[in-house]
Amino acid sequence: MSASDGAAEPERVPLRTWVRDELRERIGDGRLRPGDRIFEQDVAAEYGVSRVPVREAIRMLQSEGLVEVLPRRRGVFVRTLDRRELVDLFDVREALEVLAARLAASHGDPAEVRELGVLAAEAERAWSGEDVEAMTRNNAEFHEKLVSLSGNELLGSMLEPLHGRLAWLFRLNREPERVCAEHAELHTAIAAGDPERAAEVAARHVRSSRIMVLDRMLY
Template sequence: MSGEVPLRERVRRELLERISDGRLRPGDRLFEQELAGEFGVSRVPVREAIRMLQSEGLVEVAPHRRGVFVRSLDRHQVEELFDVREALEALAARLAATRASAADVERLGALAAQARDALARGDVDTMSRANTEFHDGVVALSGNELLASVLEPLHGRLAWLFRLNLEPERVCREHAELHTAIAGGEPDRAAELALAHVRASRDMVLTRMAF
């Protein structure tokens, strides 16, 4: 694990990916020594990475349990996350529709198609990954680095919830509609679709989790 990217950031990115794709689930414990050995680094960058994830709300220190754990979310916290997503993802879609190049739009469409193809094959992991990358892609096309930095930890905190997706057909259909609006340079339509998509996902998650 060498190169220009600091070790702590490399470890952070790997742990974030594991939280996002479900390899690390809410309530799982993180052991510094084990992670240091796995990554081939000292415990210092692992400890720093964990602190970064803690500041992003992805892990929590539980003194009574004597350890660091992937954070669980209660209903109020999930509601708060979706409140923020509604505003920011609508903004991201609006900006993407005004700034995306033809090549950008083509890459976004490829992700939507990949998710649909995976759904048809019953490949849930590939579908979930493509759908997550689609959301990340819309944010990237917004061209707003601050917006991307704010949304990244939110996506990490919610990605494991989306693996509980009970409505994959709807998600794929709505992504296709959003891609069409962005490709057509329709900012108002794109924002409207993004907002409706996040609200539908909110309903799905809250129903699925049955707090």
């Protein structure tokens, strides 16, 4: 795949941003795993770009905490999040997503609220069909739609640098039934225009996920 193929219409955004988004997606969906090495020349050749935007994209990913540059090993590697970083990430996620849920229930666009329900239903169907990849994708889209429903652009910009790490967290889901049930409950509260109920469900949802993920961490 090259930039000229138009896979993500890169001509509409700076090449460094397009490459960053492509690499971030690979980290989020597990194609690039913690500890994997990223070779600038290989990425440049695959996407049909020079090494300059690749180098800039890597710096962007480094600032987001997704990769690290290790001089002694002379390379760029996908980072492994430690327990402290995960705790911090969940703290931020809870604060921002609870706010997003409250705002969405207060004045969410009805058409977008229906789309939120569709995403919740699609994730449940994917879980019933044991399609882990589809469920992971739908869950990530559900949370992105939740932020969009808040109507708060600053909130969205604050969460945007966390997307890669959040997508990685969604892949750690080992309680699909709970997640689907909580998403459905959250959609119901938002559709009913109940901000306090939506905030309570969102907080419980993030806290349950925190327990699930941290219990799996051995470091």
